[in-house]
Amino acid sequence: MSALRIGVLSFAHVHAVGYLASLAAMPDVEVRGSDPDGTSTGRSVDELRGRALADALGVGYADTYEELLAWRPDAVVITSENARHRELVELAAGAGAHILCEKPLATSWEDGLAMRDAAASAGVLLMVAFPVRFASVFQRLRAEHAAGALGRLVSVRGANNGMLPTARDWFTDPALAGGGALVDHIVHIADLLDGLMGSEPLTVTAVANRVLHAGRAASETAGLVTITYANGVIAAIDCSWSRPDTSPVWGGLTLSLAGTSGTVEIDFFGQAARGIVAGTGRPLEARYGPDFDDALLATFVDAVRTGTQPQPDVHVGLRTLSIVLAAQESARTGRTVHVLREEAAPAP
Amino acid sequence: MSPPRIRIGLVGAGGIARAHLPNLLRLGEVVVHSTAGAPALVAAFGGGEVVDSLEDLLERVDVVDVAVPTFAHAEIVRAALAAGKPVISEKPLALTDEDAADLAARAEAARLPLYPAHVVRYFPEYVRLKEAVDAGTLGDLAVLRFSRSGAFPMHTPWFADHALSGGIVMDQMIHDLDMARWIAGEVVRVSAVTARVPDDRDPVEAAHVLLTHASGAISHVAGLWGPQHLPFTTEYSVTGTGGTLAHSSAAEQNYRSELAAAVAADGFLPAVDPAEDPYFAELHEFVDAIQGGPTPRVSAADGVAAVALANAARRSLETGQPVELPSFSRVGA
Structure with missing residues (x-):
């Protein structure tokens, strides 16, 4: 088996660091990155950009996207700023590379549809990077739900709270991020519900504010969203950047599901050894648990090798994006908004 | 000789009355009236005197605690206020905005306390x-x-x-x-x-x-x-x-x-922890206020x-x- 060539386009998203390292550790995978717009903001691995990050991680590097694509990678991972996903997806699809695109799929409906069509017409696979659905606890939830252990699902509460992203300050630039907390943190839980239920979202209501980090953020830093689904389920998501900067850990993601036969609560990042630092009185939270990114990347690499479309695909990406766009409109207008639906996919 | 204990009329003997009666018994003499279940309730907690009509209850008490089903709150609260009694009412105060506002207005006009039992505050x-x-x-x-x-x-x-x-x-x-x-x-x-x-x-x-x-x-x-x-x-x-x-x-x-x-x-x-029972804290604050104590945290x-x-x-x-x-x-x- 020849080594698979995988390129990483842009290191703008913090997840690029983990993806580069995980891919580099895979057998029979050769990794090269390119980050022509990146400028390091410090010396820690989370602050390095461009060739400096590639060198620090021991992976190959190309100075331009064109040079990277001329290497003829089998697949690429796109970890640019959200608003630049489309141009890089179109570039990669044009080069015939399969694509794993960081979440959210895009920052506008038009961009999302264009990405779907670009991948379809180039005949390449397009997967969206939602690592949390690869958690083994989510597989357990799926199995219990499928076995009917929850009965008929009725209501879901989800919270995906983190710190205000600071190492990569484009997260708080609405032009590049496509918004603030709503675009950043709705989609993971929306993806989990999509993967669990496979039901169309119908309406979205959202409230948001910029009380937290008012001086540093140009967009909303707190958001609460309710969603109704075609199967009758109601869901609520807290997508706020409400974890204080001084927290010992970045944040987390919790899900509480209620059905006619019982409830399930999942704390996806919650397992930790806990203590206190004597010198400062600060809490010590030593988290443990499997790395969901490894399972996500393994699924993508396997799909590239077999040519089989993996999940979550671009349609999941579009459904989760439709919830974000409706939430943004609802927060802006104070109205409940019907989500956009994908028209029938074009014939191949 | 200690002053006579306050006489509290508990109206209702359903689920929430079971959280009220044992605490009311610590605060005063209790008279219970309900269309059903009052004797069993009193027997379960070993205290309280059952009367057969709301009129009997209103004649015999200093304060009324309304713990009937939601749809009957407004009617019983109105009757208690009309009889000149301070009132504690289970939540919701009433089913409609109009009824709730009417009860508050009647209490204010009669200068009688009306305390809705939003127990979570306790x-x-x-x-x-x-x-x-x-x-x-x-x-x-x-x-x-x-x-x-x-x-x-x-x-x-x-x-x-x-x-x-x-x-x-x-x-x-x-x-x-x-x-x-x-x-x-x-x-x-x-x-x-x-x-x-x-x-x-x-x-x-x-x-x-x-x-x-x-x-x-x-x-x-x-x-x-x-x-x-x-x-x-x-x-x-x-x-x-x-x-x-x-x-x-x-x-x-x-x-x-x-x-x-x-x-x-x-x-x-x-x-609830019986040593820190929020239902007791709530009823105690209300009964205390009715007897001249500080204003309760809920109005x-x-x-x-x-x-x-x-x-x-x-x-x-x-x-x-x-x-x-x-x-x-x-x-x-």
Whole structure:
């Protein structure tokens, strides 16, 4: 088996660091990155950009996207700023590379549809990077739900709270991020519900504010969203950047599901050894648990090798994006908004 | 010789009366009237005298505690106020905004206290939250979440009838709607979604309510009447510019057991520490105020506002759109 060539386009998203390292550790995978717009903001691995990050991680590097694509990678991972996903997806699809695109799929409906069509017409696979659905606890939830252990699902509460992203300050630039907390943190839980239920979202209501980090953020830093689904389920998501900067850990993601036969609560990042630092009185939270990114990347690499479309695909990406766009409109207008639906996919 | 003990008339002998009677017996002489169940209630707690009519009760007591089903609150409260009695009323004060406002107006006109029993304000974990917010520890509030889950109330049929109980929003979630308003202030917009499986044997009802406060803070209130085996649990998570405070009743257990023969838990009412019983704290504060003590932490106006929030959420369920609260309902702003 020849080594698979995988390129990483842009290191703008913090997840690029983990993806580069995980891919580099895979057998029979050769990794090269390119980050022509990146400028390091410090010396820690989370602050390095461009060739400096590639060198620090021991992976190959190309100075331009064109040079990277001329290497003829089998697949690429796109970890640019959200608003630049489309141009890089179109570039990669044009080069015939399969694509794993960081979440959210895009920052506008038009961009999302264009990405779907670009991948379809180039005949390449397009997967969206939602690592949390690869958690083994989510597989357990799926199995219990499928076995009917929850009965008929009725209501879901989800919270995906983190710190205000600071190492990569484009997260708080609405032009590049496509918004603030709503675009950043709705989609993971929306993806989990999509993967669990496979039901169309119908309406979205959202409230948001910029009380937290008012001086540093140009967009909303707190958001609460309710969603109704075609199967009758109601869901609520807290997508706020409400974890204080001084927290010992970045944040987390919790899900509480209620059905006619019982409830399930999942704390996806919650397992930790806990203590206190004597010198400062600060809490010590030593988290443990499997790395969901490894399972996500393994699924993508396997799909590239077999040519089989993996999940979550671009349609999941579009459904989760439709919830974000409706939430943004609802927060802006104070109205409940019907989500956009994908028209029938074009014939191949 | 000690002064004669205050005479309290408990009207109603259903589920919530079981949380009231033992605490009322610590506070005064209790007379009980109910259309059903009063002798059994009195026998269960070894105190209280049963009378056959509301008129009898009103003639014999100094204060009336209304613990009848929701749909009868307004009628009994009106009768008690008309008889010149201070009134404690279970929540919701009434089913409609008009009735709730009318009760508050009658009490004010008669210069009689009317205290709606929003007991969550007396649960110690919520008192800690209020203290932290009032002390400024959490700074300017940004985002709040409240959740309340338990078994669908099946012990009596009126809960399942929205015309009689107001459904989960009016009966159960009104606790956290009141809490959100107590903690983060007046509310200017309300939206709600609901899901209901009206199964005869195992019904489930749930709702999510979003609130926008006048301050700009936002709140999510979640309610679940779940399957019959579900224990009663509550959660909150409140974040402001100064920090965050969260509580989970399931996580904060100070007694865990793994017994071969488990003792059945009640999924209808929360478990309380008998040494810090919030129902006692509440009734004690009310009875004390009626006897000249300090003003309670909850007023008739708060009860009217809580009903208005619940009804705004119910209107949102009907229209499918958020509801703006008119300024007249922002009581106590």
